[in-house]
Amino acid sequence: NAGVTQTPKFRVLKTGQSMTLLCAQDMNHEYMYWYRQDPGMGLRLIHYSVGEGTTAKGEVPDGYNVSRLKKQNFLLGLESAAPSQTSVYFCASSYHQTSGGTDTQYFGPGTRLTVL
Amino acid sequence: AQSVTQLDSQVPVFEEAPVELRCNYSSSVSVYLFWYVQYPNQGLQLLLKYLSGSTLVKGINGFEAEFNKSQTSFHLRKPSVHISDTAEYFCAVNRAAGNKLTFGGGTRVLVKP
Numbered sequence: 001n002a003g004v005t006q007t008p009k010f011r012v013l014k015t016g017q018s019m020t021l022l023c024a025q026d027m028n029h030e031y032m033y034w035y036r037q038d039p040g041m042g043l044r045l046i047h048y049s050v051g052e053g054t055t056a057k058g059e060v061p062d063g064y065n066v067s068r069l070k071k072q073n074f075l076l077g078l079e080s081a082a083p084s085q086t087s088v089y090f091c092a093s094s095y096h097q098t099s100g101g102t103d104t105q106y107f108g109p110g111t112r113l114t115v116l
Numbered sequence: 117a118q119s120v121t122q123l124d125s126q127v128p129v130f131e132e133a134p135v136e137l138r139c140n141y142s143s144s145v146s147v148y149l150f151w152y153v154q155y156p157n158q159g160l161q162l163l164l165k166y167l168s169g170s171t172l173v174k175g176i177n178g179f180e181a182e183f184n185k186s187q188t189s190f191h192l193r194k195p196s197v198h199i200s201d202t203a204e205y206f207c208a209v210n211r212a213a214g215n216k217l218t219f220g221g222g223t224r225v226l227v228k229p
Contacts, residue, residue, distance in 0.1 A: 005182070019203070031215060040125060042206055042219035058170065058216065090159055096215065102148055102167050102208075103216060107159035 004108035013081045021076040023091030032074040036087040081115045118143035120220035137192040139207030149190040150208040
């Protein structure tokens with residue numbers, strides 16, 4: 001049981017380049033999330049998905065796109081990378097219980113992205 | 117909307133000493149409260165959560181937290197820390213029936229021998 005995995009672990013981009021971060025979970029969770037972590041700011045939600053084929057914007061969605069074509073995968077895309085997107089990106093997933101709001105989120109190990 | 121404030125960005129503490137990490141939140145609706153821990157170069161993992169019932173919640177690794185509704189606080193404590201507790205700790209809230217966590221800025225704990 002691998003839990004939540006992220007690919008790649010590290011990446012360096014030049015301004016204007018594009019890339020896709022892959023998140024995979026093997027826990028059959030309905031909900032998946034993408035966060036970015038910046039010093040002193042905690043984790044901020046970029047986009048999330050409540051099920052296969054559905055996505056929604058979080059707190060800081062600009063400059064990012066996502067897709068959830070399969071239940072186990074959640075992709076985060078940067079179409080034209082900017083230095084402000086230098087960050088550590090975390091994916092998470094959770095099993096949604098009927099008593100909403102109580103779910104524990106399970107996090108991947110993170111992707112460290114540098115945009116030059 | 118809800119917000120979370122962690123009052124200390126860094127807390128140095130000696131091994132076997134107690135530690136308290138402070139968390140205050142604001143929300144116009146009922147919330148559930150969480151503490152996550154991030155060890156160096158790893159993802160976050162759940163320490164404990166408050167959903168309802170007793171206001172004192174016990175978590176993994178000897179940590180506990182107390183929910184205080186009147187003060188809108190959820191402070192985390194450990195009576196005796198170990199070197200292995202060196203990590204960053206995040207307080208988070210989720211509104212009832214919601215599905216999105218709001219995190220505080222984090223508190224970095226450095227345990228010194």
